[in-house]
Amino acid sequence: MKRILIQNGKVVLPQSGGKWNILIEDGKIKEIGEQVSATADQIIDATGRFIFPGFIDAHTHMGIPIRGTQSADDFDSGTLAAMYGGVTTVMDFTVQDKGESLQHSLERRMDWAKSKARVDYAFHCNVTDLNNDILKEIPEIVRRGVMSFKAFTAYREAGMQLHDRQMMDLLWAVKHAGGTVMVHAENGDLVSFLTDMFVAQGNTSAAFHAHSRPAQSEIEAVSRVLTLNQFIQCPLYFVHLTTTEAVQMIFMAHENGQPVYMETCPQYLMFDKSVYEQEDGYRYIAAPAFREKSDVAYLWQSLNQRVMNVVGTDHCPFTIKQKDMGKGQFHLTPNGLPGVETLFSILYSEGSRKGRLPLRKLISLISEEPARLFGLFPQKGTLLPGSDADLVLFNPQGSGQISAANLHSAIDWSPYEGMETIGQIERVMLRGQWLIENGKQTGGAPGFGQFVPALI
Ligand code: URP
Ligand code: ZN
Ligand code: ZN
Numbered sequence: 121m122k123r124i125l126i127q128n129g130k131v132v133l134p135q136s137g138g139k140w141n142i143l144i145e146d147g148k149i150k151e152i153g154e155q156v157s158a159t160a161d162q163i164i165d166a167t168g169r170f171i172f173p174g175f176i177d178a179h180t181h182m183g184i185p186i187r188g189t190q191s192a193d194d195f196d197s198g199t200l201a202a203m204y205g206g207v208t209t210v211m212d213f214t215v216q217d218k219g220e221s222l223q224h225s226l227e228r229r230m231d232w233a234k235s236k237a238r239v240d241y242a243f244h245c246n247v248t249d250l251n252n253d254i255l256k257e258i259p260e261i262v263r264r265g266v267m268s269f270k271a272f273t274a275y276r277e278a279g280m281q282l283h284d285r286q287m288m289d290l291l292w293a294v295k296h297a298g299g300t301v302m303v304h305a306e307n308g309d310l311v312s313f314l315t316d317m318f319v320a321q322g323n324t325s326a327a328f329h330a331h332s333r334p335a336q337s338e339i340e341a342v343s344r345v346l347t348l349n350q351f352i353q354c355p356l357y358f359v360h361l362t363t364t365e366a367v368q369m370i371f372m373a374h375e376n377g378q379p380v381y382m383e384t385c386p387q388y389l390m391f392d393k394s395v396y397e398q399e400d401g402y403r404y405i406a407a408p409a410f411r412e413k414s415d416v417a418y419l420w421q422s423l424n425q426r427v428m429n430v431v432g433t434d435h436c437p438f439t440i441k442q443k444d445m446g447k448g449q450f451h452l453t454p455n456g457l458p459g460v461e462t463l464f465s466i467l468y469s470e471g472s473r474k475g476r477l478p479l480r481k482l483i484s485l486i487s488e489e490p491a492r493l494f495g496l497f498p499q500k501g502t503l504l505p506g507s508d509a510d511l512v513l514f515n516p517q518g519s520g521q522i523s524a525a526n527l528h529s530a531i532d533w534s535p536y537e538g539m540e541t542i543g544q545i546e547r548v549m550l551r552g553q554w555l556i557e558n559g560k561q562t563g564g565a566p567g568f569g570q571f572v573p574a575l576i
Contacts, residue, residue, distance in 0.1 A: 121145060121146055122145070122146065122161050122552065123143065123144065123145050123150075123158065123159070123160040123161050123162075124143075124144040124160055124161065124162045124163075124164065124509075124549075124552065125141060125142070125143050125144075125156075125157070125158055125160035125162070125163045125164070126141065126142045126144070126163075126164045126166050126171060126511075126513070127139075127141045127163060127164065127165055127166060127167075128140075128141070128165060128166050128167040129141075129142070129166030129167075129169050129170065129171035129513065130166075130168075130169065130170045130171065131152075131170070131171050131172075131503065132170065132172065132479050132480045132483050133503065138154050139154065139167075140152065140153065140154060140171065141153065141154070141155075141156040141157065142156070142171060142503065142509075142511070143156050143158050143160070144509040144549075144552050145552075146552065147508065147509055147551040147552035147553070148505075148506060148507065148508060148509055148551075148552070149503055149504065149505050149506065149507050149508075149509050150505060151505055152503050152504070152505060164513070164547070166513055168515065168516075168517065169513045169514060169515050169516075169546065170479075170512075170513070170514045170516065171503070171511055171512070171513055171514075172206070172483050172487065172511065172512040172514060173483065173487045173488070173500075173501055173502050173503050173507075173510060173511060173512075174206065174207070174208030174209065174487070174500070174508075174510030174511055174512060174548070174549070174550060175205070175206045175207045175208065175209075175463060175464055175486045175487055175512065176207065176208070176209045176210075176211065176486060176487055176490040176491055176496070176500060176501060177202065177207045177209070177210050177211065177432055177433050177435065177459075177460050177463055177486070177490075178211045178383065178430050178432040178490035178493075178494065179211065179359060179360070179383060179385070179430075179432030179433060179434045179435070180198060180202075180210045180211065180212045180213075180432075180433065180434075180435040180436075180460055181212065181213060181434070181435060181436040181456065182194055182195045182198040182199075182210075182212055182233075182435075183195070183198075183232070184213070184215055184436065185215065186436070186438075186454045186455060186456060187445075187446070187452060187453070187454045187455065188445075188454075189438065189442050189445065189454050191436045191437060191438060191454075191456055192437050192438055192439050192442065192529070192530045192531050193435070193437055193458075193529050193530050193531075194232075194236055194530075195212075195232065195233045195236035195237040195238075195241070195566075195569070196236040196237075196238065196566045197528065197529060197530040198210070198435065198460065198529065198530075199236070199237050199238040199239045199241070199564075199569055200238055200528045200561070200564075201435075201458075201460050201461040201527060201528040201529040202238070202239050202460045202461065203238055203239050203548055203550075203555045203556060203561065203564050204461050204527075204528050204545070204548075204556065204561070205460055205461035205462060205463055205464055205465070205545070206464050206512035206514070206545045206548050207239060207460055207461075207463060207464075208239050208240060208500075208510040208511075208512075208548065208549075208550045208555075209239060209240040209241065209242065209491075209496065209500050209510070209572060210237075210239060210240075210241050210242075210435075210460065211241070211242045211243065211244060211432075211490065211494060212229070212233070212241060212242075212243055212244070213229075213243065213244050213245075213246050213270060214226050214228075214229045214243055214244070214245050214246050214266075215228075215229065215246060216245075216246050216247065216248045216249055217249075218249050218279060219249060220249065221253070221254070221257060222245055222247065222254060222257045222258070222261050223257055223260065223261065223264075225245070225246070226243065226245060226261060226264065226266060229243060230243070230571060233569070233571070234567065234571075235566060235567045236566050236567065236569075237566070237567070237568075237569030237570075238555070238564040238565065238566055238567075238568055238569050239550055239555070239564065239568075239569045240500070240508075240510075240550065240551075240569050240570050240571075240572050241569055241570075241571060241572065242265075242266075242494065242496060242571065242572045242573070242574060243266045243571075244266065244268040244269070244270050244302055244494075245261050245266045245268065245269050245270065246269075246270045246280075247269050247270065247271055247282070247290055248272065248275075248279065248280040248282075249279070250282055250286045250289065250290060255289055255290070255293045258293045258294055258297045258299070259296075259297045261297075262297045262298060262299050262574075262576065264573070265495075265571070265572075265573020265574050265575070266573075266574060267297075267298065267299040267300060267494065267495045267574040267576050268299060268300045268301075268302050268357070268494055268574070269290060269294050269299055269300070269301050269302065270301075270302040270303070270304065270359070271286075271287055271290055271301055271302070271303055271304070272303075272304045272308070273287070273303065273304065273305055273306060273307060273308055273341040273344070273345065274304055274305075274306035274307070274308035274311055274337075274341070274407065275304075275308060275407075276308040276309060276311070276312045277312060277315075281308040284344065284348060287345060287348055288348050288351070288352065291348065291349055291352040291354040291356075292352055292354070294354055294355075295352055295353065295354035295355070298576045299355070299576070300354070300355040300356070300357050300381075300493065300494070301354050301355070301356055301357070302356075302357045302358075302359055303341075303342075303345050303356065303357070303358050303359065304359055304360070304407075305338055305341035305342045305345060305358055305359075305361075305366070306333060306337040306338055306341050306407065306408055307336070307337040307338075307340045307341045307344075310334075310336070310337045310340070311332060311333050311337055314331065314332040314333075314334070315332045315451050318331060318332055318450075318451075319451055324448060324449045324450055324451065325396075325402075325448060325450065326396040326397075326401040326402040326404070326405060326450050326453075327393075327396045327397060327401070328450050329396060329402075329405050329409050329450035329451075329453070330393040330396055330409040330410060330411075332409075332450070332451070333407060333408055333409040334409075335362070335363045335365070335411055335412075335415070337408070338361070338362055338363050338366050338408050339363055339365045339366050339369070342358060342361075342366040342369055342370065343366075343369055345358075346369060346370070346373045346378065346380065349378060349380075350378065353378065353379060354379070355379040355380075355381070356378065356379065356380045356381070357380075357381045357382065357383065357429075357430075357493065358370060358380070358381075358382045358383065359383050359432070359434070360383060360384065360385050360388065360408060360432070360434050361382050361383065361384045361388070361419075362384070362388045362408045362409075362410070362411050362415060362419070363411055363415055364414065364415050364418040364419075367382065367384075367418065367419070367422050367428070370382050370427060371425065371427050374427045380427070381427065381429045381430070381493055382427065382428060382429060382430070383429065383430040383431065383432045384419050384422070384423075384428065384431060385431065385432060385433055385434045385459065386431065386433060386459055386462065386463060386466045386467065387404075387406065387410075387433075387434070387457050387459065387535065388408075388410065388411070388415075388416070388419055389416060389419050389420055389423075389431075389466070389467075389470070389471075390416075390466065390470065390535075390536070391404060391410045391416070391535070392410050392411060392412060392413045392415070392416050393409060393410040393411060393412065394413075395410060396409075396410070402443060402446060402447055402448070402450065402453050403440070403443045403533065403535070404457065404535055405443075405446065405450060405453040405454075405455050406434070406436070406455050406456050406457045407455045420471070420476045420477070421476075423471065423476070423477050423481065423485065424477065424478070424481060428485075429485070429489045429490075429493060430485055430486070430489050430490050430493065431463065431467060431485045431486055432490070433458075433459025433460050433463050434456070434457070434459060435457075435458055435459045435460040435529075436455075436456025436457065436458075437456065437457065437458035437529050437530070437531045438454045438456060438531065439530070439531045439532055439533075440531075440532050440533050442454050457535055458527075458529050458531060458534065458535070460529070461527050461528060461529060462522055462527070462534075462536055463486060464482075464486060464512075464514075464545070465520075465522070465541040465543075465545075466536065466539075466541075467482050467485070467486065468482065468514075468541075468542065468543060469539075469540065469541040469542045469543075473542050487500075487501045487502070488501040488502055489501075494574055495573075495574030495575050495576050496572055496574060496575075499572065499575075500572060508550075508551050509549055509550075509551060509552040510549060510550050510551065511548075511549045512545055512547070512548050512549075513545075513546050513547035513548075514543055514544070514545055514546065515543055515544050515546050516542065516543040517543065517544075518542075518543060518544055519540060519541065519542050519543075520540075520541045520542075520544065521538060521539065521540055521541065522534055522536040522537060522538065522539045522541060523537055523538070524537060544559060545559070546558060546559055550563075550564065550568070550569075551570075553568070
């Protein structure tokens with residue numbers, strides 16, 4: 121029975137203040153409070169440090185096929201990057217091949233992650249080839265610990281787009297299985313039409329990525345799915361939102377009683393569409409596209425609202441060589457950006473320290489809320505007695521700079537190169553084992569990560 125006592129830290133629980141101690145026993149939090157003391161195998165002095173629950177990245181794509189290539193991080197390199205960023209649980213997605221059952225797609229993904237993952241992981245189930253047999257599988261997938269099903273209103277060219285009737289059938293089936301439907305909301309027909317038009321005109325520079333995936337494509341798709349769901353009332357979670365109008369519509373739908381939740385990503389808080397004008401602008405191609413400066417400002421504000429629940433990263437990195445395959449041809453560029461390692465540091469440095477995001481809300485967005493929405497709470501996402509001892513010790517003093525040279529993803533560039541950050545993640549613990557100590561990896565070999573089933 122191994123006991124670790126962390127003393128004198130700061131926490132951001134509702135009752136925070138003072139100096140807090142946490143006793144960890146056998147991988148679980150045993151006690152937390154201002155008066156906790158005990159004999160222990162290891163005592164850590166956390167004076168001047170915050171103790172946060174381990175972060176949860178609710179949106180990663182390790183090694184997924186996109187535009188003839190595969191995102192560069194597998195579960196090994198991707199979860200190494202995660203642990204350096206304090207992310208102790210990643211939520212990734214199954215990939216359903218044409219004609220493949222959901223169960224088979226889940227098994228394939230589980231097999232792949234099992235020997236590689238260094239941090240814990242859970243899955244969302246992609247539904248891209250939908251028919252009646254697939255709908256019948258949904259309750260069994262939920263029983264197997266996956267309660268969120270992702271649908272796309274886009275990616276028509278990749279054969280992933282569901283039409284409205286399919287969307288309604290999915291919403292209905294998932295609601296009755298007790299799950300949640302996640303939606304990638306862009307109008308795929310509009311995107312496909314505009315893409316073909318710009319390509320035919322020879323307009324293929326990175327700037328046309330944004331023109332081919334305009335704000336209206338997101339606004340229309342969000343509006344349509346909210347409308348369809350009025351008749352079903354399935355819990356609904358919109359991923360990677362980018363526009364003021366879509367976020368406002370979701371606020372309104374929530375006020376009108378729809379069980380609707382949402383996510384945005386660090387990249388949509390950091391960049392507007394002017395990045396596509398840069399010489400290396402094509403590297404920033406991701407779907408949806410970046411928007412106006414006013415949208416970026418609004419997204420920051422929206423983080424302070426209750427119904428903006430999660431910041432997930434949509435971690436889907438490609439190397440320079442992979443990105444170069446689409447140089448000058450936006451429609452051939454593999455879409456996606458890295459994010460898992462810099463999730464907290466960006467939100468902290470750009471949000472909390474600039475007075476745009478209270479620290480308590482930040483931690484909720486990347487820990488408690490994803491755990492609650494996706495059935496992992498209270499095992500994950502909190503520092504309650506009985507929870508897994510997943511935690512991050514953060515020193516808010518000092519500063520640093522983001523550089524690809526110091527990051528751990530399998531790519532050779534960073535969209536955030538040179539960005540100033542504040543503070544340092546000094547220690548990271550997963551289930552009572554140190555992964556990072558004094559900023560360096562000391563644990564978390566491939567295979568240490570475990571599947572965390574969602575409980576509904
Ligand atoms: O461009 C992106 N976001 N790539 C990852 C796949 C997705 O749509 O989330
Ligand atoms: Zn997406
Ligand atoms: Zn994604």
